[in-house]
Structures are given as structure tokens and as C-alpha cells.
Amino acid sequence: MSLMQPTINLHKKRLDFAKKSARAWQNYFDAHGLLPNITLSAEQISVVQQEEEQMLINGSAGSGKSLTLLYKLLKVMEQENDPRRILYCSFNTTLIEDARKRVAQSQRFHEMKDKHTLHMTTFHNMAAELLREIGFKNAEFLRVNLQNIRRYEDAIIRRTIALVDSFMDSDEYQQLPPEQKLYKTHVGTFLMDEILWMKANGFITEQSYYDCERSGRGNNPRLTKEQRRTIFHLYKQYQELLKKQFHNYLDLEDYALLLLKHLEDIPESLKYDYIFVDEVQDLQAMQLKALIGLVKKSIVVSGDPKQRIYRRSPFSYRELGLHIEGRKTRNLRTNYRSTKEIMKLASSLQFLDEENDRFDDQRFVREGKKPSIYYFPHAKELNHHLIRQVKDIHRHDPEATIAVIHRHDADGHLIRQCPVFQELNRNFDVVTVSQYGKRFDLNKQKKPIFFTDAFSVKGLEFDYVFLIHFDREHYPNKKRIEDLNKRAGDNKNSDSYNADYDAILNDEKKVLYVAVTRAKKEVQLMYTGRTFRSISPFVRDFYRADYDAFGFDSVIYSK
Numbered sequence: 001m002s003l004m005q006p007t008i009n010l011h012k013k014r015l016d017f018a019k020k021s022a023r024a025w026q027n028y029f030d031a032h033g034l035l036p037n038i039t040l041s042a043e044q045i046s047v048v049q050q051e052e053e054q055m056l057i058n059g060s061a062g063s064g065k066s067l068t069l070l071y072k073l074l075k076v077m078e079q080e081n082d083p084r085r086i087l088y089c090s091f092n093t094t095l096i097e098d099a100r101k102r103v104a105q106s107q108r109f110h111e112m113k114d115k116h117t118l119h120m121t122t123f124h125n126m127a128a129e130l131l132r133e134i135g136f137k138n139a140e141f142l143r144v145n146l147q148n149i150r151r152y153e154d155a156i157i158r159r160t161i162a163l164v165d166s167f168m169d170s171d172e173y174q175q176l177p178p179e180q181k182l183y184k185t186h187v188g189t190f191l192m193d194e195i196l197w198m199k200a201n202g203f204i205t206e207q208s209y210y211d212c213e214r215s216g217r218g219n220n221p222r223l224t225k226e227q228r229r230t231i232f233h234l235y236k237q238y239q240e241l242l243k244k245q246f247h248n249y250l251d252l253e254d255y256a257l258l259l260l261k262h263l264e265d266i267p268e269s270l271k272y273d274y275i276f277v278d279e280v281q282d283l284q285a286m287q288l289k290a291l292i293g294l295v296k297k298s299i300v301v302s303g304d305p306k307q308r309i310y311r312r313s314p315f316s317y318r319e320l321g322l323h324i325e326g327r328k329t330r331n332l333r334t335n336y337r338s339t340k341e342i343m344k345l346a347s348s349l350q351f352l353d354e355e356n357d358r359f360d361d362q363r364f365v366r367e368g369k370k371p372s373i374y375y376f377p378h379a380k381e382l383n384h385h386l387i388r389q390v391k392d393i394h395r396h397d398p399e400a401t402i403a404v405i406h407r408h409d410a411d412g413h414l415i416r417q418c419p420v421f422q423e424l425n426r427n428f429d430v431v432t433v434s435q436y437g438k439r440f441d442l443n444k445q446k447k448p449i450f451f452t453d454a455f456s457v458k459g460l461e462f463d464y465v466f467l468i469h470f471d472r473e474h475y476p477n478k479k480r481i482e483d484l485n486k487r488a489g490d491n492k493n494s495d496s497y498n499a500d501y502d503a504i505l506n507d508e509k510k511v512l513y514v515a516v517t518r519a520k521k522e523v524q525l526m527y528t529g530r531t532f533r534s535i536s537p538f539v540r541d542f543y544r545a546d547y548d549a550f551g552f553d554s555v556i557y558s559k
């Protein structure tokens, strides 16, 4: 008898049992062998089999949310006999590229894919396509990544600065009642953030903006209700500017708003029978609302609030039209990606809010080496260490995937000038974010090293993760604190300043959580600086026993 026999028998028994006993047995989906090396757990299978018009898959990093979502997609593709329009989307380009790669490993996927119209794409590219179909020819397709978002924000800041400057010089401004006048901290980036937040949450009439709760916008600078009238006036001017001077230019946040405004103009044939959304916590409120408006049969979203690192919204899922009470929210509790040791370190990060409540990160399928934190006085030493480590991995684990996670704000030529990148690039094949889709081939034996920012690596995973910049300038990001200081002006010794400061720390810890939880087998955090004291303050959340320290004494810092 072959070794395979017991597994096949077991599988057959399970299949027979499920077919006999499933309430809706005709909807039973045989998930066996769909993707290489994956056998779904009972918990995951039950999520795949459950059919709902609306559903949320919840769970910590690495619990298999994306995988389960992909299986749900494959189930629909297999079981729907008539051609259907199906959307699988997320916010981030790299994540979609990764999902395409994963699903392409399935033989059954290739057999079924021509039966339906499947769009695996980012929210923005989906929206651009629909908007172009209904006449908005200036809706652009773009790769949503950190570099493009920064570029786009820079353009907006230039516009909002010019706008505020000229408004403040105007007679109109001079004649405003004093309570409607702005503070000098209400300029540039503040106005941009406020306008984008208004659009992201759909507060685009004066009354709704006046009445809304500005949650997620922080306390600094203070903005009184009366000042909101002036901000709204500037918002209108900003919109006018986009229309006239920039030929109906669309902000990224306009895509969802336009879809919502023109839902009725979108023909039924262009709406989606099924929508699957991964990393739903990254979508803005109006983006999710637009997706709910575009679905005909069923929408399934998956996500993890611990990984939300963008602006918050005052809306609940229910208010946006997503009803996922009771059994329609399913939690995945076993971690399949990272070792127990990696998750222990990541889970000790203390968050401010509801994200702490979840009782998870408890079950693991593997154990491994403790994470380590390295201090190097000079960048050169860090580089040497990194090169040695990678060479070592290539020797004993040649098929391993490796990511180096930095905190520079951009991709492109600036990244290529980073000394760590240059040193790596001299020694190995390295790909950056913009090349990930084309160049990072999972089927190749020796994969390139992925050199990425902490934003673009969301949803992805690597055997070995080297996190550089684990210092006080980058975790938390110094620029965000400086921006807050500018916005707060003289208000720095106040409770409201402290609350904003804590909110930034919280977000930045989430960035660290996301980065650390990308690692499957091993993670190393590294930093340089004049003294070992330049370490990130987040090290204080860690327990000493959970990591090995090199170059500094962990007793000073950790619990």
C-alpha cells in the first residue's frame, strides 16, 4: 500500500460525510488540492462553505484570511454555472499582485477562469474602469503604492498652500466674523488632510461637515464649529480649482464619491455579482460604501483592525451598509504564517484601543528561533551583517524568500541611493516595490530579495524579514511627530496634544506590527545610531525573554 493511501481514504471519508450531511449539499465545495501544500483547517473550511450576502473574515496577521477569501472566490467560480462578474479587490497594488500569483498556482483556477469575468484589481483601478465606462475619461489607472500616494499628496499640498495663502490675503477673509477666522496652524498639510478626510467619509455638503463627528482627525490644531464654515468654503474653492485649472482632475478620494453619486448610471451589466475585499481595514469609508453599492449577490470582506494604519472614520460597518452581525463575522484563530516566537513579540505591542480586545494570536502551527534586535554603531556594520545573513540563508535555505523592510518614504531612484540597498544590490538580485509584480517569481528556486517600505509589504509574507531603521527616528516616524508639533503650535503641553501624540504612536506601532508579522521563519530588527540609546521606544513593549539582544543590554529597556 502506498504512503498516500491513508490520506486519500481520509479525504474520501470526509468528502462523503460532508456530501451526505451538509444542509445544502449541492453547494459543498471540495477544497482539497486546490492550492499546492495547503489543507484548510476545519475552521477555515467552514468559513469557505458558509454562504452569506455579506460576511466579514476577521483574524490576526497570518491566520489565513486572504487564503480563505481566495478559496471563497474559487468556490463561486466553480459553482456558478452561468458567467458571473466577480471582483477581488484591495487597496494596495502589491497585495493584488500577490493574490494573482497565489491563485495562478491553482490548476482548477486555470480551468475555470474563462467561464467568468474576473477582475483582480485595486479599488482605484476598478473604479477608474467603471467611471470611464460612464463617461469620466479623466479617471486614471494608477499603481497605488507609497511612492504614488506621496507624489499625489505633494501635488495637493502645493494647491492647498496656494489656496489658503491667497484666501487669507483676500478682502473676503478680512470680513469674516472673528470666530470663523482660522489659526495659523490651519494651513498646508492640515487643510489637505482635512479635505481628503472629508471626501473619504463623504462629508461634502456644508451641513453634513458642520454636524459630523471629526473622529480620526485628532485634536490639533483645534477646529471650532464656526471655523468649519471657513474650511468648507476652502473645500469648495479647492474643488473649483480641480475642475477649472486642472481640467476636472480627480483626487484619489473622488473615485468612490463619483461612483456613489452615479451608482444609478452604472448599468447592471457592469456591477458585480460577487465582490471579495482583502485588507478591508485599509479602505476608506466611502470606498467600502461604493463597493456595497456595486454588488448584486454577495460581498465578503476580510481584515484585521490591528493592521489599520490609515485615517479612521466615524462610520461603523453597519452605517456603511455592511451587516455582519453574529455568525456573519467569522474569526480565524490559528496562525499559519509566523512562528510562535515571532507572534509573541508582535503581540506584545500595546495598542491604545479596541484592537487590544481580541483574544487571538494564541495558536500556532510552528515554532522557531527567537527574534533578535541588533545595534550597530555604523551603517557599514549593519550592511556587513545583513550581507552575511543573506549569504548564510542562501546556503542553508536556498529557496527561502527574504524581505528587507525600510522606512524611507519613496521608491524609485531615491531608494536606489540608500546605502543598504546599494550594498545588497552589489551582492544579490534585489527588487523594489515597483518591480515586485513582474520580478518576484514565487516559482523560481532562487528568489530576489524584496527591498520594501513598511506600507507596501502589507498582506505579503517572507521566510526571513530584516527590518532596518528600528530607531527612534523611524519608529515612530519623526516626520509625523514634527508635523504634529507644527499643527499644535503653542498647545504642546495639553491633554489634547498628548492624545494626538498617542494616536501617532499607536499607528506607528501598527506599522511595526505589520512589518514583523510578515516573517514566517525568522525576523531581525536592526538599527544604527551614535549610541545604542537611539533604539526605537517601542522596544519597551517587548518582553526581554522574547528576543535576543546584540550590541546593547535589553535589561535597560524591556519588560
Ligand SMILES: Nc1ncnc2c1ncn2[C@@H]1O[C@H](COP(=O)(O)OP(=O)(O)OP(=O)(O)O)[C@@H](O)[C@H]1O
Residues within 6 Å of the ligand: 037, 038, 039, 040, 041, 044, 059, 060, 061, 062, 063, 064, 065, 066, 067, 068, 304, 307, 336, 337, 458, 459, 460, 461, 517
Ligand atoms: N490551512 C493552512 N494550511 C497551510 N498553510 C496555511 C493554511 N492557512 C493559511 N496558511 C498559510 O499561512 C500564511 C498566511 O495566510 P494569509 O496570508 O491568508 O493570512 P492573513 O490572515 O491574510 O494574513 P495578513 O493579515 O497578514 O494578510 C500563508 O502562507 C498561507 O498560505
